[in-house]
Amino acid sequence: MNKIEKIYKKLKEKYGQPSGQWRLWCKKRKAKKEREEIIIGAILTQRTNWKNVELALEKLKKEKVDSLQKIYQLGAKRIAPLIKSSGFYKAKAKYLFNLAKFIIENYRSLEEMKKEKTEILREKLLSLKGIGFETADSILLYALDKPIFVIDEYTKRLVKKEKLSENFSYHHLQKIFQENLPKDFRVYQDFHALIVIDGKNQQKSKTLPV
DNA sequence: ACCCAGGTGGCCC
DNA sequence: GGGCCACATGGG
Helix, strand or coil: CCHHHHHHHHHHHHHCCHHHHHHHHCHHHHHCCCHHHHHHHHHHCCCCCHHHHHHHHHHHHHCCCCCHHHHHHHCHHHHHHHHHHHCCHHHHHHHHHHHHHHHHHHCCCHHHHHHCCHHHHHHHHHCCCCCCHHHHHHHHHHHCCCCCCCCCHHHHHHHHHCCCCCCCCHHHHHHHHHHCCCCCHHHHHHHHHHHHHHHHHHHHHHHCCC
């Protein structure tokens, strides 16, 4: 067992079977198992507290804007006021609309989208404005169950802490994780979820008085 | 009153 | 390839 796998095992022992915890942590997002909401959340959470994203998702739900189709119909201008709480809301409204438009016009549904080859899909997502590596990979992994490891701020902190690499470029870190783990989207989903849970846990203990 | 949060694009050198 | 800034809100 390599070092990466050991860390995965350790986190699993510490926090239990992750999917349950993950679901607990982002209840709203996973409870309904709405893949479209995962996609919407992936945009809204950019450089933003998850709490503020939740407020925006609730607002969208309240206004019955609960699908990519609806976002596509409404357009960016009408989406913007609904997602204010997530910050950068004018930009994010455009990004969301563009993404919804891309998916609806090219695939009509996520099931159809899923059939496209992962590498092609990734390229296409990355070509959209507002979708960078992390957002593209989050969509591929969590909304489409593609075996692509997501690198985010928490993952970088883990790499630093465990001294897994000196090179912190996105591509390099992604390569390290993917080469040292079975190519299984469930493993990637669970592991990344655990990294986030552990990261938030560390943050919390850091702010508490000693 | 500050400071931060699960990023991204545009511009500069 | 890397450094810096705008994008904006809600919570500690």
